[in-house]
Amino acid sequence: MTSRTPVLSFKGVNTHYGAVHILKDVDIDIYAGEMVSLLGGNASGKTTTLKTILGYVKPTSGQVLLDGEDVSDWPTAERVGRGVTMVPENRRLFKRMTVKENLEIGAYLRPGEDLSSDYDRVFELFPRVKERLAQKAGTLSGGEQQMVAMGRALMARPKVLLMDEPSMGLAPVLVAQNFEIIERINKAGTTVFVVEQNANMALSIADRGYVLQTGKIVLDDTAEGLLANPQMRQAYLGEV
Amino acid sequence: MTTTTSPSKTSRRFRFNWVDSFLWFIRVSALIAIVIGIVGSVQLFLEGEGPTAEQWRDLVISGLSTGFMYGLIALGYSMVYGVLGFINFAHGEVFMSGLMVSLIAATLMFENGFWDANPTLALLIVLSISMLVSTLVAVLAERIAYRPLRGAPRLIPLITSIGVSFFLQYAFAGIFGVATRSYPPAPGNLGNDVEFLGIAIEGTKLLVVGVALISMVGLWWFVAKTKTGRAMRAVAEDKEIAGLMGINVDRTIVTTFAVGGAMAGVAGLLWALLFRAVDFLTGFLPGIKAFTAAVLGGIGNLPGAMLGGVLLGLFENVGPLLVLNGLGIPAVSQLKDAVAFAALVLVLVFRPTGLLGERLGSEDRA
Numbered sequence: 010m011t012s013r014t015p016v017l018s019f020k021g022v023n024t025h026y027g028a029v030h031i032l033k034d035v036d037i038d039i040y041a042g043e044m045v046s047l048l049g050g051n052a053s054g055k056t057t058t059l060k061t062i063l064g065y066v067k068p069t070s071g072q073v074l075l076d077g078e079d080v081s082d083w084p085t086a087e088r089v090g091r092g093v094t095m096v097p098e099n100r101r102l103f104k105r106m107t108v109k110e111n112l113e114i115g116a117y118l119r120p121g122e123d124l125s126s127d128y129d130r131v132f133e134l135f136p137r138v139k140e141r142l143a144q145k146a147g148t149l150s151g152g153e154q155q156m157v158a159m160g161r162a163l164m165a166r167p168k169v170l171l172m173d174e175p176s177m178g179l180a181p182v183l184v185a186q187n188f189e190i191i192e193r194i195n196k197a198g199t200t201v202f203v204v205e206q207n208a209n210m211a212l213s214i215a216d217r218g219y220v221l222q223t224g225k226i227v228l229d230d231t232a233e234g235l236l237a238n239p240q241m242r243q244a245y246l247g248e249v
Numbered sequence: 250m251t252t253t254t255s256p257s258k259t260s261r262r263f264r265f266n267w268v269d270s271f272l273w274f275i276r277v278s279a280l281i282a283i284v285i286g287i288v289g290s291v292q293l294f295l296e297g298e299g300p301t302a303e304q305w306r307d308l309v310i311s312g313l314s315t316g317f318m319y320g321l322i323a324l325g326y327s328m329v330y331g332v333l334g335f336i337n338f339a340h341g342e343v344f345m346s347g348l349m350v351s352l353i354a355a356t357l358m359f360e361n362g363f364w365d366a367n368p369t370l371a372l373l374i375v376l377s378i379s380m381l382v383s384t385l386v387a388v389l390a391e392r393i394a395y396r397p398l399r400g401a402p403r404l405i406p407l408i409t410s411i412g413v414s415f416f417l418q419y420a421f422a423g424i425f426g427v428a429t430r431s432y433p434p435a436p437g438n439l440g441n442d443v444e445f446l447g448i449a450i451e452g453t454k455l456l457v458v459g460v461a462l463i464s465m466v467g468l469w470w471f472v473a474k475t476k477t478g479r480a481m482r483a484v485a486e487d488k489e490i491a492g493l494m495g496i497n498v499d500r501t502i503v504t505t506f507a508v509g510g511a512m513a514g515v516a517g518l519l520w521a522l523l524f525r526a527v528d529f530l531t532g533f534l535p536g537i538k539a540f541t542a543a544v545l546g547g548i549g550n551l552p553g554a555m556l557g558g559v560l561l562g563l564f565e566n567v568g569p570l571l572v573l574n575g576l577g578i579p580a581v582s583q584l585k586d587a588v589a590f591a592a593l594v595l596v597l598v599f600r601p602t603g604l605l606g607e608r609l610g611s612e613d614r615a
Contacts, residue, residue, distance in 0.1 A: 089495040118495035
């Protein structure tokens, strides 16, 4: 929290898909240990933001910085190697592989390291995953798959954990459980960046939030500030 | 909307029924023909006509050894299909490349007597050269011809692979000439019969099956147990997420081609032992047969590719005499290839996804 160099930041990032201007002069700063939410509706550029962090989309101008270092031209694998890991939308497990193999793939960039403490941490957060280790990931229920997806990301020992729509496709009970776990992961020291449509849920656990609208950051405040903001309440929190 | 959808729905149902009953007609008549053929052959056998028991045994052994060789080539088709979703039609030429180049070494060793003096070492040298060249050709084809087309519609790399196939054929015709050349006979006493489980089997055929089995086990271990194998399966399932986990997708795809090429290189040695004759078109028919084997077993499925290969080898060796001879068709041995492909059609009529194939997800198969 004390270091003033953001672990992850965007400086005036613009991206294009062909002629379509997606992100417009986006500035984001995320500091170590924080939990930050990126809110916005469909087609607001949320997914593009994540893809730009990971290098699937290259900015047409502006910079992406990790720990103050410009990584705009780095390939995905190297950025992941620097500690950025994503839990993708809809979990996207390797369904034909076992739960154990999914976790092993999560630690792909840590060859030769002792993973037993990482397994213990995953099993402590998700006791259910331990029971399912030998099962094919595709045979698990949606909630269990979400646990494996988060476990898989934690196996990389990420500095920054990106969560893409963690509430998508899950029953409300599971969504609440999910956010509780995200909070626990964050409390244990991992910086978390949650991209969500479910603004209420995301802001209930976040420190700060950004609101993205058609590619522009329109609001940038603490979670309390955003929850109290009348414009925000009307547009995203479902209040009239 | 409802008025337009309902007639199309009924017409689809009608067409579905028609196709379905046609398929059943094919299935039933094929089964009847096969049963009549087999009964006829058994009758011939009991009357003391047709092939003798020894001839049947030899056919089964030939079928198995050829089948294992097809299976090894089929692995390359299946692996590449699993990872990239297209059929690399140049894979037969990958097999031929190793075979052609290692022929030089084999001839050289034969001429100075090394071939028969050190059979094991000589075969290992042929094997290494064949594997090395096939691997290299497969990797170069990926790098030069297929990688720039990554993300293009699926038909485009497919057509390109046919181009690569012709290119390799005629490049080898240009370098080595168009004449059929021949590998030296099996070295040492390998060509003699060996007693195995109480049956006399030609040593080369036993070696072929042994080498194929060892390669299969090795490949299984590689894909199931190693980190690279795991990465390969991850890339086959979801390239984007595999990349997100830090897997180098391009390198994994190259590895897939390399391993498939190496297996084709092993098959090259087996061909040299079984058939000996080689020319620039040698890769074509085994390539197509191995592709057939891969589809037969369920494309993308590695045990399926091996199973498909072995079955195809058996069908084409035993099938003509077993089924066609009993139906009274003359000159059945000429119909070997026809039987092999008829077997493919029949298996697909009964099991469209191949023997071990999984039901293909509608969204990831074009």
